[in-house]
Amino acid sequence: MPAAFIDHVRKFVPLNDAEASILLEFVEVATVKKKELLVKEGRVCTGNYFVLKGCLRSYFLNEAKAEQITQFAIENWWLSDYMSYETGKPASFSIQAIEPTEVLIVRRDMQDEMFQKLPQMERYFRIIIQKAYAASQMRIRYIYGMTGKERYLHFSNLFPEFIQRIPQYMLASYLGFSAEFLSKIRAGKY
Template sequence: MYPNFIQHIKRYISLSEDEEQILLKYIKPLTLKKKAYLLQEGEICKANYFVESGCLRMFFINEKGTEQIVQFALENWWLADYMSLTMQTKSPFYIQTIEPAEIIAIDFKKQDELFDELPQMERYFRIMMQRAYAATQRRFKFFHDYTKEENYRFFVSLFPEFVQRIPQYMLASYLGLTPEYLSELRKKHG
């Protein structure tokens, strides 16, 4: 049951079989179709979402009315609007499935209870947040230090299988490119 979820957690902390059963009391599995929303602008993010299978995107609508993707999440990745989640305020973001997905949700209101019962989960989430924050810092550096073409090549080298799974217009949005320019880069770099 939820092999990716349990295995991922066990990469960072130890959990006995009894502790796994305790953890499973705090999760809510979700089976979602393609293009289903977990969060929409103006709603409060109520859970932290782990991708057991499938792919998610987080985006906002900019002042021109265009979707701007800020993050993707594949298998074994977490996704939430952390400001909305921790402050319980309205979100400016949408979280949507790109393909059918199996998601594991940990409700914000139950998270502290989980940490009380399994203190090592707090360590796990600290590690996840540190990794996510480090990735965000690196992304900002790349966007400021490298050309759009260098950013594209770097992303493709890091996530080659992912690039095949998402529509080209979404990858263009995430990388700050036009779909036309991305098409030129794909032709140029194979």
């Protein structure tokens, strides 16, 4: 499976076979069970997770102690609590497997050495983070600028693979409304 990761990196930066071998020295592969936590809110996040197979979610507990999902990650996507990862402070988000998942992990204590030995990886992560930040900005715009039904239709058109993989209540949380409201949208009652 790490071959899929190397292929992904090569879409963004040059990486010869010797460099690919060096890169694989800085990552580890882990299997995560469905519902298993990789990061727990309040504990330090020490890993940046690349999904080789499966699906992850990032969430926090709001003032009503309800889960508020902020991100999903499927194959070839990264997920972390970046503030915690970079500062070493407690995580503001939990990261959990939605289905059995295989991840590749870049540990924080290995990242700088990886960047020293493979400078192109800093460029790779800059590109990936910029894309993720742009997606976050657009998500904020959609939350404030679209109705709930428009957000659902937009999301289902952009990411049809998620509709089948993610439980309805999680999708509703991510889109910012109740599971009941989502049921009405899907049934054509709204």
